[in-house]
Amino acid sequence: MAGRLQDKVAVITGGANGIGRATALRFLDEGAAVIIADYNETTAHETLDLAAAAGHAARIRFIRTDVTQEDQVAAAIALGVSTFGRLDCVFNNAGIGGAFGPLTHITAEDWDHTFAVLTRGVFFGLKHGARTLKAQGQGGSMINTASIAAFGGANGPQAYSAAKAGVISLTQAAAVELGPARIRVNAICPGLILTPIQGDDLAALAPIFERAQPLPEIGCAEHVAAVALFLASEDAHFVTGTAVVVDGGLTAAGPRTVQVVSGDALTQAYGLLSGSTGQPSKYTIL
Numbered sequence: 001m002a003g004r005l006q007d008k009v010a011v012i013t014g015g016a017n018g019i020g021r022a023t024a025l026r027f028l029d030e031g032a033a034v035i036i037a038d039y040n041e042t043t044a045h046e047t048l049d050l051a052a053a054a055g056h057a058a059r060i061r062f063i064r065t066d067v068t069q070e071d072q073v074a075a076a077i078a079l080g081v082s083t084f085g086r087l088d089c090v091f092n093n094a095g096i097g098g099a100f101g102p103l104t105h106i107t108a109e110d111w112d113h114t115f116a117v118l119t120r121g122v123f124f125g126l127k128h129g130a131r132t133l134k135a136q137g138q139g140g141s142m143i144n145t146a147s148i149a150a151f152g153g154a155n156g157p158q159a160y161s162a163a164k165a166g167v168i169s170l171t172q173a174a175a176v177e178l179g180p181a182r183i184r185v186n187a188i189c190p191g192l193i194l195t196p197i198q199g200d201d202l203a204a205l206a207p208i209f210e211r212a213q214p215l216p217e218i219g220c221a222e223h224v225a226a227v228a229l230f231l232a233s234e235d236a237h238f239v240t241g242t243a244v245v246v247d248g249g250l251t252a253a254g255p256r257t258v259q260v261v262s263g264d265a266l267t268q269a270y271g272l273l274s275g276s277t278g279q280p281s282k283y284t285i286l
Helices: 018-029 041-053 070-084 108-136 158-181 202-210 221-232 255-269
Strands: 009-013 033-038 060-064 089-092 140-145 183-190 243-246
Touching (some): 009 018, 009 108, 018 033, 018 041, 018 089, 018 221, 033 070, 041 060, 089 108, 108 140, 108 183, 140 221, 158 183, 183 221, 221 243
Parallel strands (some): 009 089, 140 183
16 A cells, blocks of 8 residues: 655755654655755764665665755755655655853853754755745745744744744745745654653653653654644645644643653753753754
8 A cells, every 4th residue: 555655855954863764764654755964974874774674775865964954955855756756745854952051141042053953954945945846836835843842932942942942933934935836844843852862861850851741652754744744635635824732732721731741851851950960062963
C-alpha cells in the first residue's frame, strides 16, 4: 500500500535530531524522499544509519547546513531537486534555545543569533522553497516550527518567545501570499517535548514533563512528527495559515497554568535550578 507521502520530496532543516529526526523517519516510512539539512554532522550520520536500518537508504541524503546562511539553505533545497527530481515539502525546523537570562544582561550578539536561527532561517526556507514550488507549478506544503512560547511571556526565554511569535506571523503572511499558487504554509507549536535540546539529563526531566499538561504522558518528537505528516500530506489540502498546537492540553489549561507549570519545567530544562550555573549553548541545534 502506498504511503501518505508516496513519491514526495521533503527538505527538513534540523533534520538530524529530535523533532526533525522523528519527522524524517516518519516521512520515509510514508514513502517520501528526504533531505536532512543540519549543522550537526554526527547526529546527521546517526539519522542516516537509522534510515538505512529501516530500508530507506536510497531515499535520504544529508547536507551540512547553517540556516543563518542563505546560500546554504538554498543549496539544501536545490539538492532535493537535483537528487530526487522535485520538491513537495519544506519543513523549517532547525532551532536553538538561544539567548537566556534577564533582559538587562542578554547581549545583542546572543539576541541576534537567536533570531537568525529561529526566524531568519525560516524566512530563507520559505523564500527558496517558494521559488522552487512556484516554478514547478504544482503547489506544495511548507511547515514551520514555532512554539507555545509564542503565546505568553512566561512560556520560554524572551528572545526565543519573541522569535517564535515572529514565525507564526511570518507563516500567516506567507500563506496569504502563496495561497494562489496552491502552496500551503502552516506552523506547528510544540509544548513541552522531551528532546535533546532540553539538556543532558532527560531522565530527570521526564516526570516533570509528564505531569505538566492535562494528558498524563510525556510529549515526544513523534507526536510532532505525526502532525507534520498531516500538514505535508493531501489530507491537509485545505489547511493553510494556521498554527497547530501540540502540547497535550497545556495552553488549554489556562494562562496561569502555563506560566507556573511550563515556566518551572523550562527553568529546570535549562539547568537553572537553585545552585546551578549551567546555561544552554546558543549553538545547541534541535
